[in-house]
Amino acid sequence: MRSQFVRRSAAVVAGVALAAGGLGIAGALQANAAGTKATTVSAPVAAKSITIKSDKATAKVWAKISFTGKTSGIAKNTVVQVQRFENGKWVNFPATTKVTSKATYSVWVQSGRVGVNKFRVVAAKTASASVNVTITK
Numbered sequence: 860m861r862s863q864f865v866r867r868s869a870a871v872v873a874g875v876a877l878a879a880g881g882l883g884i885a886g887a888l889q890a891n892a893a894g895t896k897a898t899t900v901s902a903p904v905a906a907k908s909i910t911i912k913s914d915k916a917t918a919k920v921w922a923k924i925s926f927t928g929k930t931s932g933i934a935k936n937t938v939v940q941v942q943r944f945e946n947g948k949w950v951n952f953p954a955t956t957k958v959t960s961k962a963t964y965s966v967w968v969q970s971g972r973v974g975v976n977k978f979r980v981v982a983a984k985t986a987s988a989s990v991n992v993t994i995t996k
Contacts, residue, residue: 905931905932906931906932907930907931907932907933907983907984907985908930908931908932908933908985909928909929909930909931909933909939909964909980909981909982909985909986909987910928910929910930910987910988911926911927911928911978911979911980911987911988911989911990912926912927912928912990913925913926913978913990913992914926914927915992916991916992916993917992917993917994917995918970918992918993918994918995919994919995919996920970920971920973920994920995920996921969921970921971922969923967923968923969924967924968924969924970924992925965925966925967926941926965926966926967926968926978926980926990927963927964927965927966928963928964928980928987929962929963930958930962930963930964930982931962933958933962933982933983933985934958934983935957935958935959935960935962936957936958937957937958937982937983938955938956938957938982939955939956939957939958939964939966939980939981939982940952940954940955940980940981940982941954941955941966941968941978941979941980942978942979942980942981942986943970943976943977943978944977944978944979944989949979949981949986952968952978954966954967954968958982964980964982966980970992970994971994972994973994973995973996974993974994975991975992975993975994976991976992976993976994977989977990977991978990978991978992
């Protein structure tokens with residue numbers, strides 16, 4: 860009976876030792892995995908840009924003025940908003956259009972404000988340079 864007890868005790872000790880060793884290995888693997896950093900590789904994002912071109916430098920009051928331009932990095936059907944510089948800030952002008960599948964846009968405006976009107980367009984949080992149009996009576 861004593862030899863059977865010794866064998867069982869030895870088996871239990873061996874089992875505990877293996878389990879502890881296994882936990883040690885698993886713990887080491889887990890610690891090693893926690894120490895590694897995941898690296899993600901992403902493709903470079905195209906810089907967003909938009910241009911503006913006016914068909915007129917000077918126009919009569921309420922005459923149609925066309926703005927055209929090209930976009931880069933801006934999705935098709937993105938809204939293009941015309942803005943005018945008024946009292947030191949850019950204000951949305953009541954004229955919008957959408958970017959075409961060829962990455963272009965076209966929109967026209969009419970202005971009754973005599974003098975130099977400074978316009979720009981904004982799409983996808985990206986603003987164009989400004990263009991001046993002088994409105995005359």
